[in-house]
Amino acid sequence: MPDAITPATTDVPDYDRLLRANLERVFNERNGSMRARALDELYGADPVMYEPANVVRGRAAISEVAGKLLEQFGPDFRFVPDGAAVGHHGFGVLRWRAGPSGGPVVVTGSDVADVVDGRIERLWVMLDPQKT
Template structure:
């Protein structure tokens, strides 16, 4: 009798576009701290890490604080908006974005690059584009 060997099927890829758009909208555009915390619980692993150009932020509550401070700092109509569709494979996703006041100029642009584990963001790198001259 011969033995049949089956290769393990890789886990299905997460929907990177849905996950990273939800992160922008429900975490970084959310002004209500309780709704932002609920989104972080859903979208991030228990102990996430976010890497900013000049800071390393550890934990959901610290990421929530950073998001809230950004929104407060830049005013009541400041928003992050995705540019195009997020792409990813094998647990790494990337989404381009831009931000500024509604109807106003783009103040900052960049990309989020996420290490995704079991469909949730484990580590997030925030990459900022150089300002245009």
């Protein structure tokens, strides 16, 4: 019988690798075909992304949202992990910050992922309240 602390299976996703790859290869990728390739590798067949004011369905739509964000905020804008992702039972969380490279942080938040068979099926983008 497995003890209460050790997982009973070795099929535990690498939440940190997956969610960091999502930031770097999807949300920081300016080349649309490379972003599409990353989405094919990192996401399930019919993913859903929940933003605070929008629900985005499908890999192509998620790619479009990521591309528009990068265009909107300029060529130096980047998402950077803020610590390691944690997760268990198919649920992973990675905190991040974003802004121009070498500049001030513009926004912070977390990506919360439902991971099935090592791929993101659903992603919630949680934005932290703006400091005034």
